Structure formats: structure tokens, C-alpha cells
Amino acid sequence: EPISEIMDLVGLEFVSYISNYGYDRVLRILGHNMRDFLNGLDNLHEYMRYTYPRMRPPSFYVEKETAHGLTLHYRSRRRGFVYYVIGQITEVGRRFYDTAVEIDVISQREEFDVTHVVFELK
Template sequence: MIIYLDEPVSDLMDIFGVEFVSYISNYGYDRVLRILGHNMRDFLNGLDNLHEYMRYTYPRMRPPSFYVEKETAEGLTLHYRSRRRGFVHYVVGQITE
């Protein structure tokens, strides 16, 4: 067990996001995620479709929304929207992993 003391909540949420990616990979869900896109832009734009599909199983789910505005050689501009507060650092951890 790892205990993080005196860590900002934003850093902990980032760590949780990174660990979530490891968790789903260990249980085979990485194969499901790979079909969302052949590159990062397509993958991120496909996340809304994945969340919409999950609403059949979790009808009360309040999914976030992702939209890639532009992509350059230096990176991309991602718009992330959620009605749930405090998850932006969690998402950053997931994406950077």
C-alpha cells in the first residue's frame, strides 16, 4: 500500500488517472479502447461514443465530453467538459499515461 501524505488533491487525482489506465489494461479493456481510434485525436473524439454506450448499463451516469479542436506537430487542443467537478486532473493523468 502506498500512502501519500501532504499531496495536493490535484496530484492525487493525476495519480488515480494514471493508475486507472494500468487497471483497465490489466483486465483486458485496453483492447476495447484501441478500437476508438488509430491515433490520439480519433481516440479522444471517440470517447463520447464509448460513454454513450456505457449509459445503457449505467443510465444515471453523467458522462464527460471530449472534443479535439486542432492538432499540430506540437500537440493538440482538447476541450473537456463535465458536470462533475474535480476530475480534470484525473483526465490529465489518464491521457498522459
Template sequence: MYGLLLEGIYSYLRVVFGEETLTKVRQKANITHSGFDSFRVYSETVIPRLARAAQDVTGMPQEELMESFGVSFVSYMSRYNYDRLLKVLGRNLRDFLNNLDNLHEYLRFSYPKIKPPSFFVTDETEDGLTLHYRSKRKGFKSYLKGQIRQVGKEFYNTDIKCHELEVDDSHGIFYVKMRLSFDNSEGFANLHFVTQL
């Protein structure tokens, strides 16, 4: 897990709850780092420990915290100019979601030890689509929901509702299938135009 993700969480906790609360969360999670190097790899256990500790310290439910971490990370990435990269991934939300694997491949140049999740889209309609998410990491579905909702809002002026359809972690890979409901009329029209050619 690269420090960029961890710094994003520290930033959220600092802004929303204050430095004193962040310190309490760090202590409760038994994390000695007051900051993280964005390009260094840290233990996979750090984010789950931070989320559990933040729940204990703030009283906010862990899944709600993870979703908030995901929302705030989208804005946090602008510090590293990754917001520009996100904006060019697609002319609409559908295209963006279809290019998430390409984004992670591009990030390998800066983060060679990245262990990216995988995404693919099915069941597209004018009202949304179904997103399939696979990862070696458990516990990030709410984080993902927060990121997707914020990308929709920030880059595509689109509100997204996420509905879990299936969750499976029985084969060593964490799999989530979710229906994303949003105005997909532009993306759906483009899809039908291409298939008619």
C-alpha cells in the same frame, strides 16, 4: 458515480501506500465501504472525500493524487477487459481523443446511469491539439490529465504534455480547455488527407 472508478482508487491506494494507509484514508473520509460494486452508483462526493483524506494521510498534494488516480485507472481497467476497447478507439492518439464521447455512449450499455463528460478537439497541428472537456463534476481535471497521459504512453507509445488554457465553472458545467502537446504528425496528416478528398 459508478463503483468501478472508486475501486480503481482503492486499488491505487492499496498498491502504492498499503492496506493500512487505505484503511486510514477510508476512516478519515468517513467511508465505511471496504470495497465497491463496480456496477452500482455511489455518491458523487466519494472521490473528492477520498482525495482530501489521502492528501491528509499521505502528505501527497490532492491534485497530484488525482492525477495518479487517473494514471492508475487506465491499467486498472484491463481487469475488466476495457483495455481492449480503449485500444480500438483509434489508430493514433488523435483518433482516440476524437472518439471519447463514443466510448462513453458505448459504456451506457453496462452503466446505464452514467453521467459522462463530453470532449471535442480543435486546433490540430503536427505538435498536438486542443482538447475541450465539459462535465457536471468539478475537480476531475487532474484525473483526466493522468488518464490521457497514461493512454498516450500505454497504447500509443507517446508522451503528452498537458497545458491548461482555460477553466470555467460559472454555468453549472465544469469546462477545461487544454493544449495537449505530442507528436501528432500521423493524425494531422490523416486529417489533411481526408479534407483534401
């Protein structure tokens, strides 16, 4: 689907964009590995709410990790950002952890006003 490809690319480019403005230092300290990084995203978004009080941040948590990858839950009140998030995570893996991350959408559903997506990262 063309829109998913575009959103993936926009997410990828967003990580490059913010890295050019010094935010790469902030992103690097979120974790020594992808799991720690992903589990630290909620804290980063909470911190950003001081600067952007009207922000409606997403939520991320790692359900489980195996030798082959991990299961990530993503929840957001903003719809249409699934492939944007995939692009961001892919670029974070490449740029900060020297890792090629493959991401599959395991499930996606709307729960009232929240999009809940389960990703498998390999």
C-alpha cells in the same frame, strides 16, 4: 498542489486497472492515434450508458491539431476531475500510443453546472 498530484495518479492508475480487466482492447480500437482516440471518447461513454444508465458522462472534442500537438476541450458535470483526466490521457498516450504526452491547462471555467476545460496536449 497535493490533491492535483493525487488525482493525476488516480487517473493514471485507472487506465492500468481497466487494462487488467480486458478493457484495453476496447480502448485500443478507439483510434489509430491520440486525436482519433480522444474524438471517440464520447461514443464510448454513450455506449457505457447502456450498462450504467445513471452515468453522467463527460464530453471531449479536439478543436485543432498542429504538428506540435492539439487543443482538447473537456466538459463535465462532475467537478474536481481535471487532474484525473490529465492522468488518464497521459497513461493512454504512454500505454497505447507509445507517446509521452505533456498537458497544460489553458483555461478552466464553470458554465452553469458544467466545468469546461481547454487543454493543450504536446
